[in-house]
Amino acid sequence: MTHTVESLIDHACLVVHGPDRQGLVAAITALITRNSGNIMSLDQYSDNAEAAEFFQRVVFHREDLKVAIEEIEEDLATTLTPFGVEWTLTDQSIPKRMAILASTSDHCLLELLWRHRRGELPVTIPMVISNHTNVAEDVRSFGIPFFHVPSQGADKSAAEARILELLKGNVDFVVLARYMQIISEDFLDEVAAPIINIHHSFLPAFIGAAPYRKARERGVKLIGATSHYVTKELDEGPIIEQDIARVNHAMTAADLQARGAYVERAVLSRAVQWHAEDRVIRKGNQTIVFTDRP
Template sequence: MAQRNDAMRDHAALIVHGPDQHGLVSAITSLISRNDGNIVTLDQYSDDPEGGTFFQRVLFHRDGLTAAMPDIEKDLADTLGPLKMSWTLTDQSVPKRMAVLASTSDHCLLELLWRHRRGQLPVTIPMVISNHTNVAEDVRSFGIPFVHVHSQGPDKSEAEQKILQLLTGNVDFVVLARYMQIISPDFLDKVGVPIINIHHSFLPAFIGAAPYRKAKERGVKLIGATSHYVTKDLDEGPIIEQDIARVNHAMTAADLQARGAYVERAVLSRAVQWHAEDRVIRHGNHTIVFD
């Protein structure tokens, strides 16, 4: 079991979404109150109060939360089930287990490991998996297990099978920290946990190799990055976070790439933190993020 986060002991996050209707907020807050919970924060959004979809995140404190969870969950099922609302309840003192997949670029990987060591990401990291070995010593210096899974050529099935064996039952979500391998639909079907990716925001304008060189040649004035959930549609999954930085004519392609790496690190870290804190609700091909 993951090590408990004492700062969040006896805190739960309740995520609710479904058809908007009268009395929802009252029903949810009353439920928390009658289960001896004290609301710490409450965020909500409706895309249309007349027949739209309602989204809510409630963080609450309840002494003896672990023992009370089954009763709270039963009350949620009895109360929200007839209202056709979906919900999840998570103990915020138990960090999610996050595996990281990386390749040769280390800026996003090291940012996540550094933030984790500083206590800024509420996760545990059971492993880092890479198809190269150049980041191995850096990863191990953080006390994180490093696993090399060779992957080369058009057939990735053997490598993906090895990665699945490592991940299955051991992680709650996966982060692609500039993992430069295409994930197959079969892998996505079998992995069973969310996957978060990061890419430069030039897509689809500058697809393929050397995107920053292509951007320099085009004379762009903005560069950026996008973090999103991975789906079978490459780089088209629900977006979690985006950001940009201004650039100018005097900057070289290397300058653009360096500034882009800074944006990528920040965007991926925020997306990972929000996911780990249960702040993201997926709805179709977009997200509601209570940041």
């Protein structure tokens, strides 16, 4: 379901994660009620571990939310501290700022820009950064600022320093839309924002270069794509979304790549939307994703 920014005015999203303790759900719902909130949706999950963890996402409506949100946050701090949980409260009418990094492949980039223009992604896009210029005119046609930051040779430090200069203070998260550069650990430490990547295979199979050629040589019957958060371990970050498509023996590596591009676009778009809507909670190297898909 797609929500416009206007339809989310006076809507807050509360995300809670921590130990599963008796009375926690009652405390949260009572807090929303006493702050004149009306719950619009509520999703929760508790795992079966010995020390069970609790995850909850609740969206509620409250008239004049912008005026009341600081008071609600104070109430949350007082109420939830004894339970030992972590929580975030966001105004759903304020879109997250999303920067996009891209290279020469444009299918994921253009999909995000198109969905954003249609109002399907609750984000603003302050910039697109690429190490090539072939997508510049397409990006500018959407009214989005484009920055060319070349990245050549083994030493990427100058390019990363320039990208960090552009990003710092201007974004809430970053998307790698087939940005074909390895992100350094120093960059991850400095950027201080989540980074979402799209991997052109169904992890963990066919990691590395030329995945579709490897898949064709292996005679696979399914191909797929994976969107995940970027961590210091290459392509090992928490998975947000995955999908697959059927293929057959008659398809060439180019055919697989074309079909794979379709899956990549859909998977990355869903991952971006769910992150922007605060539907993803990280649990170590896993995620809990409260989607609105049937």
